Amino acid sequence: ILPSPFLDPGTHASANNLGILQLRRDQLIPAVLAPEADSDYAEGKVENTRFGSFPHSTLVNQPWGTQILASLVDTGSRGKSKKRKRDAKDEAGETAKRDTQEAKKDIATAAAASSGFAHLVPPTPETWTLSLPHRTQVVYTPDYSYILQRLRVRPGDHIIEAGAGSGSFTHASVRAVFNGYPGQEETSNGAEEADEEAVGLTKKKKRTKRLGGVYSFEYHEPRARQLQVEITEHGLDPLVTVTHRDVYGHGFCLDDNDSPDADAIFLDLPAPWQALKHLTRSPPSTAALTSVASSSDPSTPSPSETPSSSSQPFRSPLNPHKAVRICTFSPCIEQVTKTVSALRTLGWLEIDMVEIAAKRLDVRRERVGLAEEGVRGGNASAASVQEAVQRLRDVEGRAAVFHSLQKEKQEEVMRRAEAKKRGEKIVDKGGKGKSAENVPPSKSDRLERTKKEFESRTLFKEGRLVHRTEPELKTHTSYLVFAVLPREWSEEDEEMARRRWGGKS
Ligand code: SAM
Known part of the structure; x- marks a missing residue:
């Protein structure tokens, strides 16, 4: 598995990997960098922007952060280059090499002559959110950073997200849960064991690392397909499972009825309350389903279409060993009311609503x-x-x-003149009969003057x-509803606890 440039960008941009051309702070162009001259043109693939043209050949192998000068790649020079490239292909050995070098020199000269520039930066969830091709409204950085923190997402966790839309939240969450690629589940001492060891409960033993994962559900098929393409291009395939699914009707287990074993859930759906009946630890009671359905609109599936009566045996998509946290993202307060009501009915606790109003300083x-x-x-x-x-x-x-x-x-001059006229002796303020102007400044006066001069110069310079x-910040203002579903506590759990703790709490 090649490392994803989102998780391990390395030091340089490389061919076939995603790079981001930053034209201005909020103007970014994503590009999967083509290997050298893969088109008919000597320049190869080119990013044309209003700040000039950037052939991929000028980007590949550059250290991240490099300032790239735009190249003057016009149709005329393209025609010439195209011919030269074709000739170069036909001729063998040295001639071909010389032609390619010439083409490269052309690009360098054009770059030097042009004034536009851009910075080549590595992809991150933040730069991707600002540059991704929008297919839907997206969740922006101020929201997703707060959401992931409130969901207490950490490396090794599994997240369910629906709908996946344009994949903005997907990229942020995969970075948050990343704990190695499949095949890297090397055994290690978990933090829990370290704690247990500290109180003398367990002997040092090895445990397999839990790899993080994102389970994305999207019911619009072209969007689901496009997201899968991007996830593959970004090397995130082994960590993200994209499923084309209507989650209201069919829930969150995977196609083979496997459980995502989720620790956290993020719902960016028009009617999140319709999906909640699938996010339980055991089949919800008919009374709960009827209550949730009655608070919904007429499009809500009836209890007969619910998981307890589906052909598949009930399988909870949640991690049975942990409290699970949820966040729903809705623009209207009416949606929030319905969601909160359904959460209460289905046993969620600590229900809380937040609105992010981020402003950049x-x-x-x-x-x-x-x-x-x-x-x-x-x-x-x-x-x-x-x-x-x-x-x-x-x-x-x-x-x-x-x-x-x-x-x-x-006034002093006048006073002296008057005194002189009257034939009086002039006594200086210092009382030594000397003119004040002729007294050299003391050392402390000189130091004070230098300090003042220095301060005024520094103030001017800096x-x-x-x-x-900032008056405007791109953010999809929505209400965020958070809640927690406690873990279930079975007879077995109690027995295990009794054995471990010996009846002591
Ligand atoms: N969170 C996404 C992002 O950051 O890019 C944007 C999500 S977009 C606002 C909402 C998505 O939910 C749409 O793509 C829509 O197709 C999808 N959706 C709506 N109803 C759905 C359902 N019942 N099951 C799955 N996806 C659904």
Whole structure:
């Protein structure tokens, strides 16, 4: 298994792997990098953007983070390159090599002549969310980071998600659960055993690592198929199971009725309450099903279509050994009410609703001089106007001090002239009969002056530290409902506990 660039990007971009071209902070282009010149053109595959053209040959094998200059790849030069490439294919050995080198030189020259550039960055769930081809509304980073944290998802966990839509949440959750690829379940001491050892309960023994997994369900077939293609292209195949399924009617077990053994569930569905009857530990009672159905709309399947009466034997999709956490994502409060009611009926606890209102704070240093120029030009932003006004106030304050010092000095000159006229001896404030202007500044005065000069220069160089809230942040504002389903406690569990703890709690 090749490592996924999402989980282990390495240091360089490589052919046949996903790379992200970042044009601006929120303008990103994903591209599976083609191996050298796989088209008729010498440049090979090219990403054409409004900042210029980026042939894949200029991206492959570059270290992540490299700034890539755009190449001038126009139709004319493409025609020439195409011919040259064809000729190069026909001719053997040296000639072909020389032609390819020439084509490469063309690209380099064009790159140097062009002004556009982009950064080549590795794929992450965050960059993928900003660049993925949208087939539906997607869950954005501020929401999914909070959701995964509240669901307490950690390496080795299994997550159910429905509907999978464009796969934004899928990529974030696979990173959260990743604990190695299949075949890497090497035995190790689990954290639980370490705890048990600490209290002297078990002897040191080895245990197989539980690999993480994401179980994605999507009922729109083209979307399910496209997600499968992307998961394969991104090397996430062994960790994500995509199932084309209507989860309202058919639940969350896999095609062979295997259980995903889920520790956490995320439902981004129009009617999550219709799916909840499949997320139980044992078949729900008819009374519970009738209650859930009566709080739903008429499209809710009747209890006769529910899991307890389906042809498959009941199988819980949940991990029987752990409390399971759920999050549902709904834009309307009416959907929330129905979901909460169904959760209560089916025994979920700690039900809680949250709305994320994320705002990014842009913190930067601003050059005071520039802000003032903005005011003069009449096009400064509100914040820079405020800053310039403050700066002018500072200047005015300093001018007032300067003028009062000037006045004092003039008065002193007048006083001396009057004294001289009267033939009086002039005594300086220092009382030594010397002119104050001729007294050299003391060491502490000199230090103070240097410090002030340094501070004013530093302030000018670095600018004042300012922050602004971004007016807009892409986020699908929805209500998040969280709940916990406690683990079941059987006679067997109690017996085991009694044996382990010897009746002590
Ligand atoms: N969470 C996804 C993401 O981050 O990209 C977006 C999910 S999108 C808003 C909702 C998806 O739920 C749609 O793709 C829709 O086809 C799917 N869906 C709706 N009803 C469904 C059902 N009964 N079973 C499975 N999927 C369903």
